[in-house]
Amino acid sequence: NAGVTQTPKFRVLKTGQSMTLLCAQDMNHEYMYWYRQDPGMGLRLIHYSVGEGTTAKGEVPDGYNVSRLKKQNFLLGLESAAPSQTSVYFCASSSRGFYNEQFFGPGTRLTVL
Amino acid sequence: GQQVMQIPQYQHVQEGEDFTTYCNSSTTLSNIQWYKQRPGGHPVFLIQLVKSGEVKKQKRLTFQFGEAKKNSSLHITATQTTDVGTYFCAGWQGAQKLVFGQGTRLTINP
Numbered sequence: 108n109a110g111v112t113q114t115p116k117f118r119v120l121k122t123g124q125s126m127t128l129l130c131a132q133d134m135n136h137e138y139m140y141w142y143r144q145d146p147g148m149g150l151r152l153i154h155y156s157v158g159e160g161t162t163a164k165g166e167v168p169d170g171y172n173v174s175r176l177k178k179q180n181f182l183l184g185l186e187s188a189a190p191s192q193t194s195v196y197f198c199a200s201s202s203r204g205f206y207n208e209q210f211f212g213p214g215t216r217l218t219v220l
Numbered sequence: 221g222q223q224v225m226q227i228p229q230y231q232h233v234q235e236g237e238d239f240t241t242y243c244n245s246s247t248t249l250s251n252i253q254w255y256k257q258r259p260g261g262h263p264v265f266l267i268q269l270v271k272s273g274e275v276k277k278q279k280r281l282t283f284q285f286g287e288a289k290k291n292s293s294l295h296i297t298a299t300q301t302t303d304v305g306t307y308f309c310a311g312w313q314g315a316q317k318l319v320f321g322q323g324t325r326l327t328i329n330p
Contacts, residue, residue, distance in 0.1 A: 138316065147229060149308060150263065150320040157316055165317065197262060205315045206251050208265040 108133050111212035113198050119218045120188045128183040128215050130198030136210070137203035139181040141165075141173060143194040144214075150197065156181055157203075188219045224311050226321030234329050239296040241324035243309035250312050252285060252292045257323070258305040296326075304328050 114129040130139065138157050142150040152165030156175040170192060172184045181200075185192060195216050199209040223246045233239055243252065251270040255263040267276055269285035269292060276283045280303075282295045296303055306323040313319050 140318075142320075147322060149226075149322040150310075152317060152319075155317065163316075166319075199263075206253075206268065206270075206312055208253065208268065209263075209318065211262040211264070213262050 110134065111198055111200055111210050113196075113212040113215050115215060116213065117216050119220065120185075121220050122189060124188050125184070125186050126188065126217075127185075128196055128198075128217075130181045130183070130200075130212055131179055132181075132198075132200040132210070132212075133179065134200060134202070134210065135178070136200035137178070138201045138207075139175065140199040140201075140209065141171070141181065141183045142197045142199065143167065143192075144197060145194050153183065153196075188217075190219045193217060193219045224309060224319050224321040226309055226324055228324055229322060230325050230327075232327045232329065233299055235301060236298050239299050239303070239326055241294050241307050241309075241326075243292040243294075243311075243321050245290045245311050248289050249292075250289075253310045253318065254283060254292075254294055255308045255310065255320075256305050257308065261305075263308060299326070299328050301328050301330055 111132045140155040141153040154173040156162045159178045162173045174182045197214050198212040201207040201209045225244045253268045254266040257263045273287045274285040280297045284293045306325045308323045310318040310320045
């Protein structure tokens with residue numbers, strides 16, 4: 108099993124460009140999450156999904172959109188990238204139920220110039 | 221909303237010394253999880269504490285959950301170079317969202 112995979116691993120964008128980050132998991136997990144990690148700020152939740160076709164806002168959703176068309180995939184979109192979105196993005200998944208451990212992908216390092 | 225504060229932000233120790241990181245919440249936690257992130261890596265789940273006053277051990281790591289369920293700690297005895305990384309605590313907000321502390325970055329002088 109690959110677990111949680113993320114595409115791409117690195118990306119450099121110019122301000123105003125758009126892109127989509129792909130997260131895929133092969134553990135048949137119901138819940139999926141997108142976090143961003145910035146120095147000294149830990150992991151902050153952007154959006155999450157508790158099932159196919161459902162999404163919800165996290166702590167820092169502005170400037171991002173998500174979609175969960177298939178259970179195994181969770182996409183994070185940046186419509187018009189800004190330098191403030193320079194960060195490392197992690198996807199995570201967990202099984203249905205309360206308080207389960209989260210499994211993280213390897214991360215995407217995004218730089219917006 | 222719920223906030224989870226973690227201290228210290230950084231800790232540098234000599235190999236063989238002990239290390240402790242503390243986690244405090246502004247609200248009572250239903251449970252708390254701990255994760256470790258190696259340099260350049262991704263967070264990996266270590267443990268979950270659920271009961272008030274709970275203490276769990278994993279080899280040289282000891283995890284505690286406070287009696288009031290508002291604080292937690294991770295103690296590493298006799299650190300080794302393999303312990304290098306950032307340790308995060310995380311508390312649940314409702315049943316679907318984890319709120320992470322800022323993390324404690326541990327570096328070790330061999």
